[in-house]
Amino acid sequence: MRLVIQRVKRASVSIGGKIYSEIGQGLMVLVGVREGDTIDDVKWLAAKTSTLRIFDDEAGVMNRSVMDVGGEVLAVSQFTLNASTKKGNRPSYIHAAGHDLAVPLYDGYCAQLQELTGAEVKKGVFGANMQVELINDGPVTIIIDSRLRE
Secondary structure, three states: OOEEEEEEEEEEEEOOOEEEEOOOOOOEEEOOOOOOHHHHHHHHHHHEEEEEEEEOOOOOOOOOOOOOOOOOOEEEHHHHHHOOOOOOOOOOOOOOOHHHHHHHHHHHHHHHHHHHHOOOOOEEEHHHHOOEEEEEEEEEEEEEOOOOOO
């Protein structure tokens, strides 16, 4: 699985011109599930996300997690994170997981993250055409790939 995590002042997902989910200060997480991903990837990434120290402490040092600052989380499934651009100019999504694998792992990531943080994880709608708005704070953007754990 691949995550793009952004520290945000606020973020929202709209569908059909109407806000579906929104958060204040916290994390905007784009979630890409690949063929071969497992519940082990879900657990590792949820633990990493919940404890990632990318919020400033009183000295202005990134030393606090989303839990430490009472932040919110918005997680949106995004299969395009698994695009291959090795050949040609049209990305290939052959490695992106199909619906049968991607939905349970995305939902599992959100549920595990919610359990770890003790706060509701807001979501998008899997497979929907969504418009995502955010104010990236910093900017701070972190990419985590569960296959690159070392």
